[in-house]
Structure formats: structure tokens, C-alpha cells
Amino acid sequence: MPPAPDPDTVRWASAAVRRFAGATNLLVAARRFRILGGDVRDAAALHALLTGLGARRAAPHEPVDQLWCLGTPEESTVVIEREADRPAGATLIVIDAGRHLPAVDEDAFGPVAPVRPGVLGVPMLSEDVFLVSTGRDPEDDPAADARLRWARRSMPVSRAVAAELRDGGLLRGTRIGVSMVLEPKTAVLSLLLRDAGAEVAVYAHADETDDAVADALRRAGLPVHASSTATTAEQKTLALAMLDTRPHILLDDGSHLIRLAHQERPDLLPTMLGAAEETTSGLRPLRVLASHGELGIPVIAVNDARTKTFFDNRYGTGQSTVFATLDLLDGLPSDAHRARAGGAAVVAGFGHVGEGVALVLRALGFRVVVAETDPVRALQALFAGHAVAPLDDAVRDADLVVSATGVTDTISLAVLRSCAPGAVIAVAGGVDQEVALDAAAGSGAVSSPIGPKADRLAWDDGHHVVVLDRGGCINITAAEGNPVEIMDLSFAVQLGAVRMLLEHGDELARDVVPIDPAVDEATARTALAAFGNRVAPPGSGTAGGVVPSSDGPTGRDPDVRTHRFGAPA
Numbered sequence: 169m170p171p172a173p174d175p176d177t178v179r180w181a182s183a184a185v186r187r188f189a190g191a192t193n194l195l196v197a198a199r200r201f202r203i204l205g206g207d208v209r210d211a212a213a214l215h216a217l218l219t220g221l222g223a224r225r226a227a228p229h230e231p232v233d234q235l236w237c238l239g240t241p242e243e244s245t246v247v248i249e250r251e252a253d254r255p256a257g258a259t260l261i262v263i264d265a266g267r268h269l270p271a272v273d274e275d276a277f278g279p280v281a282p283v284r285p286g287v288l289g290v291p292m293l294s295e296d297v298f299l300v301s302t303g304r305d306p307e308d309d310p311a312a313d314a315r316l317r318w319a320r321r322s323m324p325v326s327r328a329v330a331a332e333l334r335d336g337g338l339l340r341g342t343r344i345g346v347s348m349v350l351e352p353k354t355a356v357l358s359l360l361l362r363d364a365g366a367e368v369a370v371y372a373h374a375d376e377t378d379d380a381v382a383d384a385l386r387r388a389g390l391p392v393h394a395s396s397t398a399t400t401a402e403q404k405t406l407a408l409a410m411l412d413t414r415p416h417i418l419l420d421d422g423s424h425l426i427r428l429a430h431q432e433r434p435d436l437l438p439t440m441l442g443a444a445e446e447t448t449s450g451l452r453p454l455r456v457l458a459s460h461g462e463l464g465i466p467v468i469a470v471n472d473a474r475t476k477t478f479f480d481n482r483y484g485t486g487q488s489t490v491f492a493t494l495d496l497l498d499g500l501p502s503d504a505h506r507a508r509a510g511g512a513a514v515v516a517g518f519g520h521v522g523e524g525v526a527l528v529l530r531a532l533g534f535r536v537v538v539a540e541t542d543p544v545r546a547l548q549a550l551f552a553g554h555a556v557a558p559l560d561d562a563v564r565d566a567d568l569v570v571s572a573t574g575v576t577d578t579i580s581l582a583v584l585r586s587c588a589p590g591a592v593i594a595v596a597g598g599v600d601q602e603v604a605l606d607a608a609a610g611s612g613a614v615s616s617p618i619g620p621k622a623d624r625l626a627w628d629d630g631h632h633v634v635v636l637d638r639g640g641c642i643n644i645t646a647a648e649g650n651p652v653e654i655m656d657l658s659f660a661v662q663l664g665a666v667r668m669l670l671e672h673g674d675e676l677a678r679d680v681v682p683i684d685p686a687v688d689e690a691t692a693r694t695a696l697a698a699f700g701n702r703v704a705p706p707g708s709g710t711a712g713g714v715v716p717s718s719d720g721p722t723g724r725d726p727d728v729r730t731h732r733f734g735a736p737a
Contacts, residue, residue: 173213178533179509181213183498184265185221186491187302188234191286192261193352194322195651197222197483198699202232204247205239210267214238220531222483231700235262241273248272252294258700259322260294264301274299284318285311312352312380316359319352323656324698325691326360329663334364338670343367345415347407347425348446349376349644350394353655355385357419357662362390371410371425374398375645408432417669418443419662423450423467430457430464437464441673442681444665446470446658448481448519449574449599451680458679466676468665473683475691476658477520484654486524488643489570489596490532496636496646497592500619505634506590509533511567516559516579518545521596522572526554529570537562563587571603572596579639581607584625587633594636596643603639621646656698660691 173181185196201223203211214236219225226232231254237244248262264272274280278292280299286306288299320327333339344361348354350372362368370385372394382392391413393406407425411433420426423445429436442465445451451471457463470476497507507513513534515526526536526549538549539559546556559578563569563586571578574597581604587593595602608625609615615623618634621642626632637645649655664687669676729736 173209173216175510177209177213178217180210180267181217182494182509182532184214184263184302185217186495187305188261188263188265188300189487189491189651190495190647191300191306192284192298193319193648193652194261195483195653196487198653199223199233200226200230200700201234201236202226203236203238205237205243205271206265206267207238210238214265217531221487221528231258231260233259233261233700235260236265237262237271238265238267239271241271241276244272245276248277248297249293252297254294254296256296258296260297262297262299264299264303266303270301270303272299272301274301282311282314284314287318312355312378312384315352316355316381316384319652320356320359322652323353323356323659325656325660325694326357326663328694329660329667329691330360330364333663333667337365338667339365341365341367342417342670343369343413343415344666345369345371345410345413345418345425347371347410347418348421349649350381350385350392351376351378351644351649352381353649353652353659355381357659358385358390359388360663361666362388367413369410369413369415370394371407373424374403375640404428411436414439416441417666419666420445420450422447423454426450426465426467427453427457430462434464440465441669442466442468442676444468444470444662444669445680446476446480446662447574447597448521449597452574455680463678463680466669466673466678466681468668469680469682470658470661470665473661473664473691474688475695476661480650480654480658481520482524482527484524484650484658485521485572485596485643486526486528488647488650489521489525489572489594490528492643492647493568493570493592493594493636494532496619496621496642500622500634504590504618504622504624505567505592506588507568507592511535512537512565513568513570514539514559514562514566515554516540516569516571517573517575518542518549519572521574523548523552525570525572525596526552529568530554534568537566539563559583560586563591566591568592568594570594570596571598573602574599576601577604577607579603581611584608584613584633585627585631589630589632590634592634592636593639594642595639596641598639598641601639603635605635605639657691657695660694661687664691 277290280288283289344366346358358368370392377394377396379396382394385392393410426443510533513529514537515522516539518538518540530536537555539562540546550556613625613627615625618624621637623635625635
């Protein structure tokens with residue numbers, strides 16, 4: 169067994185994986201990988217990190233999704249050419265992770281072509297093989313059209329569901345408003361809806377708008393009501409302009425447009441089939457409205473779909489939040505904060521998002537303490553191998569604090585004052601004032617920038633912390649959001665919600681409505697196939713070695729009589 173890697177090797181492995189994710193916006197978990205060549209300690213550190221994040225080492229004769237090259241270009245070339253012989257559509261990402269020298273000869277395969285910033289295609293070798301180097305930064309180029317094409321090729325589940333809607337003609341004449349983070353994956357969803365027959369209008373908040381992507385959608389003919397420089401008043405004007413297109417269906421993130429329609433355009437509600445909401449924080453106020461009898465349309469709880477929450481919240485937000493946080497810290501002076509790999513991290517909240525954040529932090533070498541007010545979830549954290557403590561106590565020795573609750577004032581003034589000096593505060597997901605910055609300012613704290621999307625919050629007595637992106641949703645405002653494959657699942661569920669509203673909207677209660685379980689099952693089956701796995705057909709029993717789910721339907725009612733005492737009379 170190789171010796172434990174030294175801290176420098178751990179930092180190198182962390183940086184390499186984060187550079188891969190930043191260049192590709194792809195997922196680490198669930199992917200098959202192989203590490204080729206290199207120093208045994210480097211390979212061991214990289215292997216431990218990838219498996220800790222949920223990736224799986226490929227068996228000797230199994231195709232790989234990611235080939236991590238650490239050795240010489242000569243040995244890499246032979247293996248890359250062999251792995252490139254694969255079925256059409258089976259993507260291979262070759263990562264040059266050479267620690268000191270390049271491990272891949274990019275010129276060995278003929279001319280290469282930029283596919284998106286940081287990713288090269290090798291058309292002479294295969295249309296499905298791409299090269300990424302962790303030794304150089306991606307080009308600083310918005311390249312929106314290229315990023316849209318890249319996202320689309322990695323969204324097979326959404327493409328399949330949209331094709332069904334198109335072929336069934338369900339969307340013809342339907343107006344759909346999309347109010348989500350405006351980046352390549354959301355743009356692909358909007359275009360899939362358009363191509364399936366819908367009339368689509370798009371809105372996004374200023375801090376969630378990629379202007380290059382907005383322009384790409386405008387060039388494609390979609391009305392886009394968004395600008396990264398819009399003031400609060402201008403954002404409201406843009407949002408109302410989107411609502412004034414009178415959408416039959418709203419797809420929302422945070423339920424801001426759903427609530428704005430209730431507040432400012434109540435005459436629109438009787439003409440709507442309904443809406444779909446994909447966040448925990450967005451569903452909370454809608455459930456309050458429903459409990460008061462004030463929700464005027466059915467809202468499909470996309471967030472509660474198993475194929476959304478179990479994957480988007482846990483693996484997607486976990487990876488993208490922690491990676492974006494550490495990427496920002498890499499750009500700050502080392503003496504500006506105390507966060508270090510191998511240090512102590514606190515995760516506030518242990519729902520699916522907190523679970524994912526804790527998993528990634530631990531894989532990257534942090535010692536994780538979870539603060540959770542729900543005793544059952546706190547017990548889950550304990551069983552997952554994390555320490556558990558009240559938040560005020562946990563932050564006293566923490567280097568990094570990540571809020572994963574989606575609840576206002578989680579990182580309260582008292583918590584901020586209890587933090588270790590120089591501790592870093594970040595938010596996963598999030599709502600306004602999840603970090604109590606207004607209360608901190610009221611107590612005399614002064615905020616001053618120390619780097620991109622990083623501020624030093626200091627009090628007169630010398631106590632200070634570092635707040636990233638003013639407590640904003642760090643994986644969205646400082647990075648490209650969740651990995652493509654993860655959003656493919658969530659958007660497939662959104663499309664399933666659209667089908668529900670088209671087929672049954674008039675029958676649904678004016679309430680928060682659970683997603684049809686059939687949407688979850690269909691999404692999961694399509695995703696399993698896309699990940700290269702064979703699955704049993706629906707309704708299979710135990711014949712042929714197929715094992716039914718332990719908690720799902722088996723297709724027939726069980727024999728409720730006990731046989732423990734012999735055959736029933």
C-alpha cells in the first residue's frame with residue numbers, strides 16, 4: 169500500500185480535478201475513470217480523490233469516461249488511440265494531468281479544434297474524444313455558442329424527453345416562461361422547448377445572467393429579458409415584461425416569478441395551466457401561500473422529485489459549490505484567510521445539499537463538522553462519519569463555513585462574531601441574507617474587497633471574516649453552475665412537469681403538487697442508459713436474476729398471509 173500523500177500532493181490533486189471540472193462543467197461522480205502512468209503517490213492521491221467524489225475505477229476491459237494521464241506522452245498516445253475505438257456518442261475525456269510536464273502530446277492525433285474554452289476536439293481521431301489540460305487555464309472567452317453545443321451533447325435525457333413532447337405535438341401553441349439561471353444548460357432547455365413547438369420567453373436575475381448566453385438565445389430568435397448590469401428596479405421591469413408575454417406555464421427557480429405574478433399580474437393566473445419550481449427555498453413560500461388558500465395555480469414540485477433532489481442537490485451542488493469556493497480562494501493572497509486543505513470545515517444544514525457539500529469537503533481533505541437543528545438529520549451526519557455540534561460552537565475553530573440551509577439569517581450576526589478570525593464564509597444555493605450582512609453592517613462591521621467576489625468583513629475590535637460573493641449562491645455567481653449531466657436530470661424532470669401540466673393542468677388543485685412518480689422512473693431509466701448501464705424493463709420480477717426494488721412496486725400485490733407457521737388454511 170503506497171504511503172499517504174503529502175499535503176502538496178493533495179493540493180495538486182485537488183487543483184487538477186477542479187481545473188478539469190472548470191474547463192468541462194462535467195460531473196466527477198458516477199463516471200468510470202482510469203489513471204495512466206505517473207508517480208505512484210500522485211496516482212494514489214488522484215485515485216482517492218476521484219473515488220471519494222463518487223467516481224468509479226474502470227475494470228481492465230471496461231470502457232472509460234475519463235482517462236487521467238500522468239505519465240509520458242508516448243505511453244498516453246497508445247492508450248488514447250485504443251480507447252478512442254468506441255461506439256458513436258460514447259464520450260471520452262482525456263485529461264492531461266501531468267504534474268510537472270505534459271502527459272499528452274496534443275499533436276499526435278492530427279489537428280485539434282477548440283470545442284469550448286479549455287476543451288479541444290480531435291476530429292481525426294474521433295468526434296467523441298476530447299482533450300483537457302489541467303496545466304493551463306481555459307481561455308478567457310465567453311464562447312457562448314460553443315458552450316451551448318457542449319452542454320447539448322451532454323444532455324441526452326432532456327433531449328429524449330423533449331423529442332417525445334415534439335413528436336406528440338403537445339407543445340404547439342403553448343407559451344412557456346423560463347425563469348432560471350441563464351447559462352448554457354438553461355439555454356439548451358429553452359431551445360429544446362422551442363424546438364418541440366413552444367413559444368419560449370426567458371428571464372434571469374442580473375447576478376445569474378451570462379450576457380453572452382443571453383445574446384446567443386436572442387440570435388436564435390428567443391425573447392430574453394435579462395442583463396447582468398440591471399438594477400433592482402430594472403430587473404423588476406424585465407420580469408414583468410416576461411410575464412406580459414402571458415405564459416401558459418412558468419418554469420421557475422426560487423419561485424420569484426410565480427410570486428411576482430401573484431403580486432403584480434393576478435389577472436394572468438386564470439389563463440395559466442400552472443408552473444414548476446425546482447428549489448427547496450422556492451417551494452417554502454409557495455406552500456405557505458397554498459396553506460392560506462392564496463396559490464392561484466398548480467405548481468409542480470420539481471425539487472421534490474427523487475431524480476432531482478438525490479442528484480442535483482447532493483452531487484451537483486456539492487461539487488460545484490465546493491469547487492467554486494476553493495477556486496476563488498486560490499485567487500486570494502494566502503494570508504487573507506485561514507482556509508487550507510486538511511483544515512476544519514463547518515457545514516450548516518444536512519439536507520441533500522449539506523450532505524453533498526460535506527461529502528466533497530471530506531474528499532478534498534477537510535475535517536467536517538455538521539451543524540443541524542433537526543435531530544434526525546444530525547444523526548444522519550453522525551452516521552456519515554462527520555462530527556456534529558451547534559453552529560455557534562462549531563465555527564469557533566473552523567477555517568471554512570458553508571451554509572447549506574436556504575434559510576435567512578443562518579449565518580447570523582452571533583455566528584459571524586463567533587467565527588475564528590479569518591474564517592471563510594460561503595453559501596450553497598441560498599436566499600437573501602442567509603449570511604446576515606445587513607445585521608453585521610448595523611453592528612459596525614465594514615466590508616472591503618480583497619479579491620474577485622471576496623470581501624473582508626471587519627469590526628472595530630479587530631475581529632474579521634472573509635465572505636464570498638456577499639453571501640450569494642457561489643456556484644452560480646462565481647462559476648458555471650451545476651455539472652451538465654446533473655442539470656440534464658433536473659431539466660428532464662422539468663419537461664416531465666410540463667407534460668403533467670399540459671395533460672392534467674385543468675384537473676390539478678391550486679396547490680403544490682408532487683411530481684408523477686412515472687416521471688422519476690422514466691428519467692432514471694434514460695439516465696442509466698446514458699451512463700452506459702443496462703437496466704431491467706419496467707415491471708420485471710425476479711426471473712432471470714432481476715431483483716425488484718425493496719421499496720417500490722413489484723407489479724403484483726404481495727401475499728399478506730403469514731407462512732411462518734406453515735401453509736395457511
